Amino acid sequence: MESRAADLVQKQLDAYNAQNLEEFLSVYSEDVEIRDFPSNNLVYKGIDKMRERYGKLFKDNPQQHAQLLGRIEQENFVIDHEKVTGRSNGKEVFAIAMYETDGAHITKVWFKK
Numbered sequence: 001m002e003s004r005a006a007d008l009v010q011k012q013l014d015a016y017n018a019q020n021l022e023e024f025l026s027v028y029s030e031d032v033e034i035r036d037f038p039s040n041n042l043v044y045k046g047i048d049k050m051r052e053r054y055g056k057l058f059k060d061n062p063q064q065h066a067q068l069l070g071r072i073e074q075e076n077f078v079i080d081h082e083k084v085t086g087r088s089n090g091k092e093v094f095a096i097a098m099y100e101t102d103g104a105h106i107t108k109v110w111f112k113k
Contacts, residue, residue, distance in 0.1 A: 005101040006071065009078040012106065017065050019058040025051055029105040037098060037110040061088050069094075076101045 063086035
């Protein structure tokens with residue numbers, strides 16, 4: 001049975017693939033932190049910055065799609081392994097995304113590319 005955390009992560013993945021920016025952002029907290037893994041360096045913070053970055057990403061890559069290769073869930077953490085295709089540059093990307101939630105929203109994301 002999926003957790004609430006996994007439900008939030010799945011909702012954002014589905015919205016990402018539909019390129020529905022507002023639905024995608026709806027599961028993130030206003031002060032969401034996006035961090036690099038393993039350095040834990042802050043890449044950016046806040047829903048407005050996220051809107052700007054993902055709005056451009058969706059516009060520049062209209063055929064982009066993230067395929068879920070695997071998911072691990074524990075309490076309020078979810079780790080996804082994804083394959084991203086359909087990018088304008090033609091490159092496929094394999095990524096790991098780690099999400100922390102507060103039960104209602106995703107509050108932190110760590111990306112390893």
